[in-house]
Amino acid sequence: MRLLTGRQLIWLLGLVGPCVALAALFVGSTNISPLVIFYIQANAQDWIILQEIRLPRVLLSMLAGIVLAMSGAVLQGLFRNPLADPSLIGASAGASTGASLAILLGSTLTIGSGLAGLSVVAMGAFIGSSLAVWLVYRLSAGPRGTSVSTMLLVGIAISALAAALNNLMGFVADNEMLRRMSLWQMGNLDLADWNRVKLGSVMLIAFVLLLYRQAISLNAMLLGESEAHHLGVPVEALKRRLILVTALGVGVCTAMVGTIAFVGLIVPHLVRLISGPDHRTLLPASGLLGGVLLMLADSLARVVIAPAELPVGVITALLGVPFFILLLRQHSFVNVRD
Amino acid sequence: MLEIRNIAVEIAGKRLLHAVSLDVQSGEVVALLGPNGSGKSMLISTITGEQTTLSGSVQFHGNTIDAWQAQSLARHLAILPQKSVLSFPFTGREVIELARIPHNTGRQIDAAIVDEVLGKLDAQGLSEKLYPTLSGGEQQRIQLARVLAQVWQPTRLPRLLILDEPSSYFDLAHQILLLKLVRGLVGKDLSVLIVLHDINMAVSCADRVALLKAGRLYTVGDTHSVITEENLLSVFGVECAFVTDPRTGQKIVALRHDHESINEKEMIVR
Numbered sequence: 289m290r291l292l293t294g295r296q297l298i299w300l301l302g303l304v305g306p307c308v309a310l311a312a313l314f315v316g317s318t319n320i321s322p323l324v325i326f327y328i329q330a331n332a333q334d335w336i337i338l339q340e341i342r343l344p345r346v347l348l349s350m351l352a353g354i355v356l357a358m359s360g361a362v363l364q365g366l367f368r369n370p371l372a373d374p375s376l377i378g379a380s381a382g383a384s385t386g387a388s389l390a391i392l393l394g395s396t397l398t399i400g401s402g403l404a405g406l407s408v409v410a411m412g413a414f415i416g417s418s419l420a421v422w423l424v425y426r427l428s429a430g431p432r433g434t435s436v437s438t439m440l441l442v443g444i445a446i447s448a449l450a451a452a453l454n455n456l457m458g459f460v461a462d463n464e465m466l467r468r469m470s471l472w473q474m475g476n477l478d479l480a481d482w483n484r485v486k487l488g489s490v491m492l493i494a495f496v497l498l499l500y501r502q503a504i505s506l507n508a509m510l511l512g513e514s515e516a517h518h519l520g521v522p523v524e525a526l527k528r529r530l531i532l533v534t535a536l537g538v539g540v541c542t543a544m545v546g547t548i549a550f551v552g553l554i555v556p557h558l559v560r561l562i563s564g565p566d567h568r569t570l571l572p573a574s575g576l577l578g579g580v581l582l583m584l585a586d587s588l589a590r591v592v593i594a595p596a597e598l599p600v601g602v603i604t605a606l607l608g609v610p611f612f613i614l615l616l617r618q619h620s621f622v623n624v625r626d
Numbered sequence: 627m628l629e630i631r632n633i634a635v636e637i638a639g640k641r642l643l644h645a646v647s648l649d650v651q652s653g654e655v656v657a658l659l660g661p662n663g664s665g666k667s668m669l670i671s672t673i674t675g676e677q678t679t680l681s682g683s684v685q686f687h688g689n690t691i692d693a694w695q696a697q698s699l700a701r702h703l704a705i706l707p708q709k710s711v712l713s714f715p716f717t718g719r720e721v722i723e724l725a726r727i728p729h730n731t732g733r734q735i736d737a738a739i740v741d742e743v744l745g746k747l748d749a750q751g752l753s754e755k756l757y758p759t760l761s762g763g764e765q766q767r768i769q770l771a772r773v774l775a776q777v778w779q780p781t782r783l784p785r786l787l788i789l790d791e792p793s794s795y796f797d798l799a800h801q802i803l804l805l806k807l808v809r810g811l812v813g814k815d816l817s818v819l820i821v822l823h824d825i826n827m828a829v830s831c832a833d834r835v836a837l838l839k840a841g842r843l844y845t846v847g848d849t850h851s852v853i854t855e856e857n858l859l860s861v862f863g864v865e866c867a868f869v870t871d872p873r874t875g876q877k878i879v880a881l882r883h884d885h886e887s888i889n890e891k892e893m894i895v896r
Contacts, residue, residue: 289754289756368711368712368713368714369713370713370714504727505727507724507727508724508727510712510714510716511710511711511712511721511724512707512710512711512712514671514674514676514705514707515707515710517674517676518674518700518703518704518705519700519724519725519727519728519776520696520697520698520699520700520701520727520728521696521727522696560714560715564715564716564717564720565714565715565716566716566720
């Protein structure tokens with residue numbers, strides 16, 4: 289009934305990943321032959337495209353895919369709901385609002401881009417997402433701990449509030465700003481550069497370190513909070529840590545590439561169907577599959593209407609939604625009992 | 627091993643437990659009985675420290691629950707909750723393996739323990755099935771196997787197993803299996819505190835019985851001195867008769883419903 293063991297899936301994805309990354313390098317509006325690697329004196333322009341545009345872009349899409357998919361897996365475990373998504377705890381909505389605010393203020397105050405390679409917009413998105421998650425967490429934590437269902441409801445409320453603020457700012461903004469806001473919200477990888485890759489790599493390392501050795505505790509959490517408590521898991525500390533780590537991951541990620549929906553929802557779901565819900569293999573396998581899928585989606589975004597580009601968020605949503613509905617119908621037992 | 631002293635619990639200004647005291651000694655089975663809402667599950671959650679108390683104390687082997695190191699406590703005390711919320715597609719075996727988290731016994735020993743408890747619960751056939759696809763009774767057997775696996779091996783101090791209505795979904799054969807299992811497990815280094823609704827089950831497996839009524843401990847003592855017509859009438863509002871099994875000599879409680887019981891009268895008044 290399970291197609292592969294977790295270990296097999298990780299090996300498989302570990303082999304497929306580099307192949308996809310390599311292929312993604314040579315896809316785009318300019319045709320570059322893969323043979324360019326073997327030429328001693330290659331076309332200088334091709335090299336520049338590869339080094340300065342394609343490579344950072346492929347790496348950034350991989351980083352974003354890894355972090356979004358792992359965040360989704362962590363949140364689904366934390367909320368004990370296979371339909372949870374990073375947008376659930378308000379991270380994406382908060383990031384959108386932060387970004388819109390930054391676009392609005394940035395143009396009036398004319399702050400230049402910078403801040404360790406991040407634009408003002410990106411900083412705004414990160415701060416917005418962190419604020420939203422913190423607010424959701426504060427509002428839902430009571431004297432007897434955090435109730436998952438309260439937190440879900442507060443998450444919905446905060447997301448609605450952030451969306452309202454976003455619309456308000458869209459109303460105030462002029463045409464150019466409005467266009468930038470909506471482009472950013474669709475999810476966009478064309479701003480990829482080495483600074484973003486560096487920042488993303490640092491964030492990925494912190495993300496993985498914070499999650500290290502938490503997989504078993506997450507498994508226990510799936511039984512229920514009190515059951516995890518009875519198994520000696522420090523439940524409150526674990527919840528704080530997981531919320532922090534996903535706010536960091538999703539916030540920074542959304543800041544660098546915009547809102548990319550459905551990766552965090554679908555990837556852990558797929559991995560669970562293939563190799564089961566054990567987080568010791570679910571987390572790394574989701575990361576790998578998320579990286580591979582986002583690299584593929586971005587390659588597609590670059591060639592579908594070449595020389596123009598589609599925002600990658602549009603691709604993930606267009607492909608993700610029907611696929612997800614299909615999965616739900618075929619395996620409705622996954623979320624029957626709650 | 628477990629000493630509950632004068633526990634009082636108040637939620638939203640309403641007293642749910644009034645000065646309840648209860649001991650569990652090493653090597654005994656204590657059954658906790660009482661009508662719905664009498665505070666049985668509340669009492670259990672004060673033992674685990676999940677429910678804060680207004681006053682009173684709970685000590686496990688001479689220390690308050692808070693003073694225990696979490697993993698060490700989990701190796702000595704396992705709790706089967708009334709309801710399970712697991713909706714992820716773990717196999718039966720994987721669910722039971724979660725019980726070994728607080729132990730560092732290694733893969734081989736853990737696998738052997740899981741096999742053993744699967745056998746004890748007649749659940750070998752469920753080991754590779756996905757938990758969410760199992761029936762209520764099958765899920766309950768897997769969860770019971772899980773808490774057994776948690777306290778399967780002797781530890782430094784005697785262990786305590788708390789079961790909150792473990793057999794509510796069991797068919798007759800598995801109820802008897804549970805009875806035999808509980809009696810077979812209990813020894814000088816393992817005790818069981820079990821919440822039950824079935825009085826006959828309590829009679830056949832418990833050494834002592836505690837009756838809870840409206841948040842107060844009505845009485846506690848040897849099973850046969852507590853399970854009496856008067857006590858059952860007063861706590862449950864149900865009349866009953868006692869029959870003796872001619873083969874084993876064991877007391878069997880028969881509930882009477884041939885005339886209006888006090889409980890019904892009370893309900894009509896409400």
